[in-house]
Amino acid sequence: MQIKKRDKHMWFDENLDDLPLGKKIYDRQLLKRMLPLVKPFKLRILGGGLILVVSSGLGLLPPLLLKRAIDVNIAGSDFNGLLITVGLYVLLQLATFGVNYLMLVVLESLGVRIVSSLKEQLFGHMLGLDIAYFDQHPVGRLIARVESDTEAIRRLFTSTMFTVLGAVVSLAGMVLIMMKVSLPLFLAISTLVPVIFLLTILFQKKVRPLFLVVRKKYAEIVAYLTEMIQGMKVIQAFSRESAVKQKMAQLNRSYIKTLLPADVLTMGFFSLVGVFEIIGLAIILTVGGNMVAQGLLTIGAMVLFLGYLRQFFMPVYAFSEQVGIMQRAFAAAQRVFEIMDIEPRVINAASGGNWDNFKNSIEFQDVDFSYVTRAGNDEPDWVLRDINFTITKGEKIALVGATGGGKSSIINLMLRFYDPQAGRISIDGIDIKEIPIDKLRRHFGLVLQDVFLFPGTVRENLTLGEEMTGEQLDRAVEILGLQRILDKMPSGLESELAERGANLSQGERQLVSFARALAFDPQILILDEATSSVDPMSERLIQQGIRRLLEGRTAVIVAHRLSTILDADKIMVIHKGRIVESGRHSELLEKNGYYAKLYRIQFA
Template identity: 30%
Template sequence: MKNILRIFRYLKGYKREVILNIVFNLLYVFASLFSFVMVIPFVSVLFGIIQPPELCPEFSFNKDVIIDYFAWQLNSYSVTYGVFKCLMIISIIYIFFAFLSALFRYLGMYYLAPIRNGVIKDLRNDIYHKITILPLSFFSNKRKGDLLSRMTSDLLDIEISLISSLQMMIKDPLMVIVFMTTLIIASPKLVLFIVIIMPLVAYLIKQIGASLNRNSEKGQKQIGTVLSTAEETLGAIRVINTYNAEETIVKKFEEQNNRYSKLMTKILRRKELAAPLTEIFGIFALVIIVIFGGLMVINGEINPSILIGFVLLFARILAPMQSVTTAYYNLKKASAAAQRLYEILDAKEKIVEKPDAIEEIEFKNKISYKNVFFSYREENEENKMVLENINLEALHGQTVAIVGKSGSGKSTLIDLLPRFHDVIDGEITIDDVPIKDFNINSLRKIIGVVTQESILFNDTIFGNIAFGIDATLEQVQNAAKAANAHNFILNTPKGYYTNIGDRGLTLSGGERQRICIARAILKNPKILLLDEATSALDTESEKLVQESLHTLMKGRTTFVIAHRLSTIVNSDKIIVMDNGKIVEEGNHQSLLSQNGIYSKLIELQTL
């Protein structure tokens, strides 16, 4: 339940609404209580259950005195004006308090609405913000569908199971406490019979709640698996159709969905035990009250009016008791969802910024990798190094090409520069200042990235080029012209304000890549990272993109990972990587003369 208490901390931003909700719920409880308690003297006198005292007693806050006082007043009124008129007055008073009760209940719900929606909004914002600042290593071990499940399904569970139960957790416990206190005042002996039964019911509810918590956690993990499969299917529908794998993928999805359905059936069956258990307890307790209360009336221990009022109040308390039980089960379900959310919120931000980090970065001389080691493994796992003893220097304005077979550590090498990951040992410096000393946003501001996959958003062409930058249309157009993208953009339905759809799929591969290059040109970075930016393009598109890249690279320090070696032969420096190590270094001609790995790669591509 610790996770639930953590969620309740979000209530701090809604103190006014919480206070008003509690106040109106208290008023609702007392209005409801009064409308029931007043029945005792009314019924007693009107139907002759007890006789009123001969003289009007002086009013005081004593149970017997209060009953006698109202009995005398009511009897006097009924004698003077008649029983029927007295009944009309009673009915009007009862309706008035019933109206007040309904009004206070509505006002309680009125002030609960901003609490319910606000807490979920704040929690969703915190999760989204956390996801944007977590290191890439966090996402390499998570499925996107599972993360989406946590941000949607688990949040919905908390909204339905926890936040929606706030009213039950505030109003109904108050009603149970106030009504039980009134019952104790009315007859402590009768309440004793109720108290004897309660521990057994509480034990049963606790056992069912524990089972519900376990199954809820399994259910939330399973829906994450279902959403992961759905997300994979949407991203790979072309491959699925090409390989006639529709039946296979549908079968896989149905199996996962069936497992989720069975788990949810089990959860709902356990959850629905709450109301019947409480109802059985209530009926059993009511029977005991009637039997033993009747004996107490016969023996003269209590007045018949007290027994009638006691039975009415206890009958009224049954529904709130059921609600409290339901709220308890909802808390158990919400606890499992909250635990999955806090796995994200509590995830370590491994890329930590120094308190006195340098804001301004003037890159004038060189970038240096000094004895750099890196591994994706956690500290408690087997530490297999992805990069070992990397020593590399790139002068300002130089182009450094990185080649090697797949899995040799090329992408990891350049990912360390913008601190997508941090080195395990050694350091990376810019002008001899360790990059860990820089403000992270300032560091990334001077770095532009163009990858093999064109990362675009469901937005306009203008929005994608000016992503993260406050730019004018003229600036965006100039960047697009430099990237050889201006002409095809003008041919789209709304030009720069054409929406390009999810991941830019309304455009060709070459067009998407040129928009990404235009985005990098607009950013005007001092350092450029190109990760196989043309490897997925056809010859014609590659030619246009290469022209754009040459424009982008002018005057910038560039690290290029290339699949087609013909594109990097003019680089100032070429490094060859193998198994996480730099095994060769030099320019094109010097590496060819070494007759090593680079030379063999060139031969393979010229065959």
């Protein structure tokens, strides 16, 4: 079995094609655009910064107190003074714990807020994009945008910002104190800094590409798992278990093979860091010890240097670690903004449009439509050509014809999921482009062949969160005979449906989707092959419901089984994007054309 490297599996990680490798560490333009995103949190950020400065400052004090204890209290045999210093030391440590805890809380709440506001903005923008956008962008990639990219940006504004700030504050403080206490000793251990710095950069350069591959391999494993679990039924039906298992083992081996060298390198680096601390310690003890012997340095001062040793090298590692986070954050921000910049192709009417209610008719005039607009002067792949028809209020119109003819596309245009390249679609004489989209769609009830049920209760699936009276719901349930199904469930309308309604049969799902359409009480009902995947028995049941559903409404029905549309007011035969015939059943039969042929095939 092949692993398909399609994007939709890559959602659990960033888009792997544009991972930060070689990207800018700092991008002013992008940062400028990111600032407004975090602007609402500027007070919190400021507060976090202040606490951080205090916390970094507090971190500088313990070695100073140690020095005092040794040089002043102990050297002066001042036991009371020593007690005070020790008391201060303990208090200081407690205070540091408190402040650090407060900082964690502030950072966490800041991070959570930033990330949820980002997600809301991004998802809000996606909700406004047209269906064409979702046709072209795999779900997985979009989820990655909303999930991991926002997370990367959050880290920039919490972890990175504060780590860097904290490192700067404590480094500056330490340098000042150490220089003041003993310039020569400070210079002596400073010689290590450039070495560590270079080493860290070298390490990062070497290890980052390795981890990139590791992540890719990891992504492959997750992709494989996702597919295999989704396709479990097929795997078991065809007894592919052992092959699948082998493939998984192979993927795992390849993952380990890339992971281990990266890990080994990382561990090596951190061991080396330990070595530098030992070298630093040696320098302080020899150089400092010598100075103590010569009376140039107090023992307390030497202990102070020892106390700062670890903290002194920390910022160097911290900075280099943040580089990766920054690169990732900027790459993420770029992708987030790419989405934010996309304008829907179906442009919503700004406001008003003096249309509220369907009164007379829906009309298609000379409509041409293609899903793909080709660049240049190339003729697009027309899906619909010269579509002209009128639906008068109260009529039941049927669309028939071979698959791929363009029936669903006509419906897509009517609901403005797409806009046609040419021609005009109007409702009561008003171009539907001039009617706010939600106002327009509110009057349509759409039932598709593939029923989409959300995880949640039956009630939630019927109302979709809209306020509805119990009466409204009861009527929908009653008319479609949904009660039979609800009776089988543990708690009626409040019963939980599995994802996509997996605990219902196809016919039951279809009934729920009809009830959903009815609950919204639409003026115009659109059934796109709504009963095609239902067995004839269920279909008959559904048909009874549909008949009542259609009472007093305008309807557009796409059906393969002609028995369901014999009494339509008008039947339009759609073939290769054109309306090739239209009329009543009897008229079309008389014509002895395309429709008559279809009819004979089904009823011969």
